[in-house]
Amino acid sequence: MRYVPWGKLRRDEDDNVLGFLGEAFKLKPHEDSLSVNWLEYFEGEREVKIQASVKTFRSTLKVGAKSAFGVGNVAKIKEVCRARGATVRIVYEPIDENQSHSGIRRLPRDDTMLLDSLAADAFVELIHNTAIP
Amino acid sequence: MSEQPYKQPPITEAVIELRFATAIEADDITKVSAALKPLYPLQQPIRGIEVRLNVPPPGQQGVTAAHETHGSRLSTEDQTQIVLAWPAQFVFSQLAPYPGWDVFFERFCRDWAAWKRTLGYRKITRIGVRYINRIDIPATAPIIEHEEYLNIYPHMPTELQSLMAYSVVAQLPLPDIGCILTLNSSSAPSQLLGHAAFIVDQDIGKDDDPPQSDEEIYALLNQIRVKKNEVFEACITPRARELFKPCQV
Amino acid sequence: MSGLIITPRRLSGTTANWTMGASLHSALSTETNIIANWLDELRRPSSASVTPTTEGQSLERRVFDALADAKVSTSKVAMHLERDLRDRLFRQLDSLHETDQWEEDDEPLNHASFQTFLKAILTIRPARRPGLGLSHTGNLIAAWTTARDRLTIEFLPNDRVSWVLARYDDTDEPARFAGQTNVSELVEGLAPHRPDHWFSHASKSHEPSQ
Numbered sequence: 001m002r003y004v005p006w007g008k009l010r011r012d013e014d015d016n017v018l019g020f021l022g023e024a025f026k027l028k029p030h031e032d033s034l035s036v037n038w039l040e041y042f043e044g045e046r047e048v049k050i051q052a053s054v055k056t057f058r059s060t061l062k063v064g065a066k067s068a069f070g071v072g073n074v075a076k077i078k079e080v081c082r083a084r085g086a087t088v089r090i091v092y093e094p095i096d097e098n099q100s101h102s103g104i105r106r107l108p109r110d111d112t113m114l115l116d117s118l119a120a121d122a123f124v125e126l127i128h129n130t131a132i133p
Numbered sequence: 134m135s136e137q138p139y140k141q142p143p144i145t146e147a148v149i150e151l152r153f154a155t156a157i158e159a160d161d162i163t164k165v166s167a168a169l170k171p172l173y174p175l176q177q178p179i180r181g182i183e184v185r186l187n188v189p190p191p192g193q194q195g196v197t198a199a200h201e202t203h204g205s206r207l208s209t210e211d212q213t214q215i216v217l218a219w220p221a222q223f224v225f226s227q228l229a230p231y232p233g234w235d236v237f238f239e240r241f242c243r244d245w246a247a248w249k250r251t252l253g254y255r256k257i258t259r260i261g262v263r264y265i266n267r268i269d270i271p272a273t274a275p276i277i278e279h280e281e282y283l284n285i286y287p288h289m290p291t292e293l294q295s296l297m298a299y300s301v302v303a304q305l306p307l308p309d310i311g312c313i314l315t316l317n318s319s320s321a322p323s324q325l326l327g328h329a330a331f332i333v334d335q336d337i338g339k340d341d342d343p344p345q346s347d348e349e350i351y352a353l354l355n356q357i358r359v360k361k362n363e364v365f366e367a368c369i370t371p372r373a374r375e376l377f378k379p380c381q382v
Numbered sequence: 383m384s385g386l387i388i389t390p391r392r393l394s395g396t397t398a399n400w401t402m403g404a405s406l407h408s409a410l411s412t413e414t415n416i417i418a419n420w421l422d423e424l425r426r427p428s429s430a431s432v433t434p435t436t437e438g439q440s441l442e443r444r445v446f447d448a449l450a451d452a453k454v455s456t457s458k459v460a461m462h463l464e465r466d467l468r469d470r471l472f473r474q475l476d477s478l479h480e481t482d483q484w485e486e487d488d489e490p491l492n493h494a495s496f497q498t499f500l501k502a503i504l505t506i507r508p509a510r511r512p513g514l515g516l517s518h519t520g521n522l523i524a525a526w527t528t529a530r531d532r533l534t535i536e537f538l539p540n541d542r543v544s545w546v547l548a549r550y551d552d553t554d555e556p557a558r559f560a561g562q563t564n565v566s567e568l569v570e571g572l573a574p575h576r577p578d579h580w581f582s583h584a585s586k587s588h589e590p591s592q
Contacts, residue, residue, distance in 0.1 A: 006483040010525050010532075011513035013470070015477055018527050021515045022534060022546065028487070028518050064483035112536075112546040113558045120532060120548060120556070141461045175450070211472055212453035213460075228457035230465065267458070324459045324497075326505045326566050 001037045001053045002123060006066040010119070020070050020123060022115030025107075033103030038092055039071065041100035053100060054132040060097045063129055070123030077104065080122045084114040137233045139377035143333075144231040148224060148263040149241050149354065152340075154256040156220035159203060161252055165218055166205045168251040169244065173207035173216055180204075181219065216244060223248055234358050242351065249347075257345055261338030262357045266365065267321065268373055269328045277329045282373040285318040285333065296320070310356045312339045314364060333368050337361055445479045448490035448520070455493070459500055467511065474514045489520030494539030496522055501565050502535070502543060508581035526580035530556070533572075533580045541565045547575055 008024035009017050027034060037056060042049040050071070057063055074090055081088045089105045108114055157165075166176050181202045204219040217224035225241050270282055276295060279286055287299050300319035307314050315336040323330035337357045344350045452475055460468060479490060499522045512524035517536060526533040530550040535543055543565050548556040561571045569577075578584075 005485040005488075006480070007478050007485065007488065007516040009515070010527065010534075011515070012527060013474075013511035013513060015474065015513070018513070021523055021525060023515060023517050023523060023536075026518065062484075062486060064480075064485075066480075066483050112534075112544060113560045116532065116534060116546045116548060116558065116560075120530070143461060145458055145461075175446075177446075208450070211469075212450055213457055228454065229460035230457075230463075230468075231461075269462070324500065324504075325462065326501050 001039055001050070001057075001127075002034070002070045002072070003057050003061060003063065004068050004070055006064050009066075009068055017068065017126070017128070019126060020068075020119040022112060022117075022119045024070065025115050025118040025123070027107055027109050033091070033093070033105045034107050036072075036090075036102050036104060037098065037100040038102040039100070041092075050127060051132055054127070054129070056098050056100055065129060067129045069127045069129070070119075071125035071127065072118070072123035076124075077118065077122045080117045081107070081114060084108070084111055084117065086111070086114060137231075137380065139374075139379055141376075141378045142231050143266040143268050143377055144264055145229050145267045146263075146265045147227045147231060147237055148261075148265075150225070150259070150261045150263070150338075151223045151245075151257055151350075152259040152261075153221045153223075154258050157252060157255070158220075162203070162205050162218050162220065165248055165251045166207060168247050169207050169216060172244070172247075173209060173214070175208045175210060175212075177206050178203060179206045179217065214240065238351075238354065238358070241354070242347075245347070245350075254345075257343050257350075259338055259340040260343045260350060260353060261336055262354060262361060263334070263336040264361055264365070266333045267324075268331045268333065268369070268376065269323055269325050270331065270373075270376065272327055272329050279320070279329070279331060282370055282376075283318065283331055283333070283368060284370060285316065285368045307337065307360055310337075310339075310353070310360055311341065312337050312357065312360070314360075316364065316368075318368070333365065335361055335364050335368075337364075441484060442481055445481055445484070445490045448493070449475060449479050451493050452491055452496045455496055455500065459504060462504055470511060478514055478516055485518075488516065488518050491516060491522060492520035492539060495520060495537045498537040498539065498541050498543060498565050499524065501541065502537065502568055505565070505569060506577075506581065509583050510581055528580050531579060533577065535568070537565075543568050545572065547572075547580075549575070549579075 002024065004020055004024040008021050010019040010021050011017050025034060037053045039046075039049045039053055042052040044052070050069075054063075054069060057069070077090065078088060086106065086108050088107055091103050091105055093101055093103045095101045170176065181204065182199060202220055204217055204222075207216040207218065208214065213228045213230070215224075215226040215228065217226070223245070225244055227237050227240070231237070268282060270277055270279070285301060285303075287296070287301050289296070298320045301317070303316045305314045305316065306312075315338075317332065317334035317336075319332045319334075321330040321332050337360060339353060344353050453472060456463070456468060456471065475491065502524075508526070510526060512526050512535075515523040515525060517523060521539075522537045524535045524537070531548060533545065533547040535545040537543055541564055542562065544560075544562040545568070546558065546560040548558045550556045559575060563571050
């Protein structure tokens with residue numbers, strides 16, 4: 001699960017949320033991996049895992065009310081990257097404040113088609129922050 | 134919106150400026166900013182620095198004088214209506230889209246009244262109106278014949294043709310209204326792809342015994358309005374007018 | 383007639399801020415410097431160019447300045463924009479810059495990026511307006527979506543644009559294309575990909591998020 005702030009959500013001309021911009025999956029200059037939460041770390045049914053992951057984000061990041069979370073399948077993420085010639089590794093990297101923390105490593109920095117593909121074809125599930133109490 | 138001769142007037146900024154004989158204090162700037170806050174919710178401090186380099190005769194020391202002034206920039210949310218409150222100036226500005234003189238002038242009267250209610254009377258040393266126009270001409274060829282659109286441009290000798298850029302400044306008296314016209318015309322980088330831009334910038338001001346009463350100030354401003362229209366129309370050709378989409382009469 | 387040459391080369395300075403050049407002052411006569419000062423005074427900058435002081439660099443202040451700058455920039459071309467389009471653009475920009483939605487260490491809207499955006503929009507003149515986003519470095523991103531098909535343009539400084547599009551054409555495997563060009567070549571770059579698919583209202587059909 002990836003946290004996506006409001007400014008990196010794909011919206012229409014009336015600000016209705018449609019999905020994610022590729023920018024949401026772009027590494028920042030100081031980053032060497034893309035931070036995500038590993039949903040399977042959490043226990044319970046899928047909905048419970050999602051809620052727990054969102055709450056973890058809220059405890060570690062400033063989560064804007066209008067933000068959202070993207071959920072992607074590991075295999076699909078790797079497939080999408082492979083199609084663009086990138087062999088990524090999704091590494092479990094727990095940190096003190098977030099035991100579910102993982103990183104997508106070896107992600108190319110400036111491949112706009114890859115980023116767009118991650119946004120459209122890999123992280124296909126969007127969960128609004130407002131949907132999680 | 135009041136009736137205008139053009140649907141797309143090329144005005145980028147319209148300004149009315151009043152200068153005063155005595156400066157107001159910083160507290161007064163704060164006071165008038167607060168008074169205008171309901172109309173101009175966005176307010177920020179601004180700073181002006183004027184440096185004068187006096188180049189002396191050989192052997193003597195030059196003098197550099199720097200004078201810093203502090204004021205307040207007030208604006209609407211969309212940044213099109215602006216007031217600059219300087220210690221010795223009241224600058225009232227409208228950025229594009231220009232709403233027409235009637236709306237512009239009515240707003241000025243409103244704000245000037247609020248200024249005076251807050252700060253009282255101060256002797257006015259200059260009243261000026263400035264209109265900056267940017268004329269965007271489609272560049273259908275590598276050379277734009279600006280003479281086909283403008284009546285003010287530098288006159289070049291035959292041996293020196295095809296300008297890359299130019300700037301012309303002229304000052305003329307307007308004796309019928311007791312003002313001085315400062316007219317700038319220049320080429321400019323265009324904001325539009327495939328266009329060339331030209332500036333026609335006119336400032337009409339009176340600093341020789343300017344009016345002090347509201348009635349006389351308003352009368353002068355309306356006289357200047359008529360004159361600035363005449364000046365602008367004199368500076369452009371019919372081909373330029375077509376670009377602004379004249380309103381049907 | 384003399385005519386003005388249109389050159390793609392960027393001039394070293396605009397006439398709006400031409401001065402005699404401080405470096406020349408000591409070489410010129412007193413009389414010449416007096417004339418130069420006088421001419422400079424005649425060419426006073428407009429009040430719109432008075433920029434507020436940026437004492438302190440709080441996020442709120444930087445965001446405010448970026449938004450104000452964008453709105454002033456828009457006013458310079460407002461005579462070429464529909465009023466409604468301008469108003470909606472401002473609403474979108476305001477929405478993008480709500481500080482309580484802000485991601486830490488992101489940059490607010492970059493002035494040069496916004497200039498590129500304005501040039502593009504005034505050239506393309508799409509009937510459908512895009513959704514807007516911001517990159518980490520403050521570049522404006524415009525996104526058009528028609529069903530699953532996506533066109534995304536990032537507006538870079540110095541009149542550069544980076545675009546990527548995906549067309550699914552009723553399959554699960556989209557055709558993707560990308561380019562990076564000068565903004566003056568954007569229309570030409572998109573032309574083979576039938577951009578009206580995104581820019582015209584006839585194609586408008588998208589699925590809001592679940």
